[in-house]
Amino acid sequence: LVLDSPAFKGNSGGPIIARSELKAVPNGIGLEYKVVGIVVEFVPFEERWVNSQFGYWNTTISNSGYSIGEPMDSIFETLW
Numbered sequence: 405l406v407l408d409s410p411a412f413k414g415n416s417g418g419p420i421i422a423r424s425e426l427k428a429v430p431n432g433i434g435l436e437y438k439v440v441g442i443v444v445e446f447v448p449f450e451e452r453w454v455n456s457q458f459g460y461w462n463t464t465i466s467n468s469g470y471s472i473g474e475p476m477d478s479i480f481e482t483l484w
Contacts, residue, residue: 411446411471418443420473441473 405420420441426434449468454461 405441405473405475406447407443407471407473408469409471410467410469411443412467415443415471416445439476441475442479444472444474446471 407420411418419439420443422438422440424436424438426436447468447470448465451464451466452461453464
């Protein structure tokens with residue numbers, strides 16, 4: 405799963421939760437939550453600055469705002 409959500413240090417192993425609305429609820433709109441996967445890593449963004457005159461370069465790695473999740477189906481296959 406590719407998520408449009410940043411993941412940070414310590415988020416690995418956390419649940420990915422999907423929310424859906426249930427319309428046939430007596431008191432109005434109900435919500436249903438399902439765990440659809442687990443966060444496994446973030447997608448890094450690499451920015452490189454090069455000063456060709458002096459031969460210096462600098463690389464900065466930051467969070468791109470995307471993360472990768474493992475679907476629950478493949479997790480259950482691994483466990484059983």
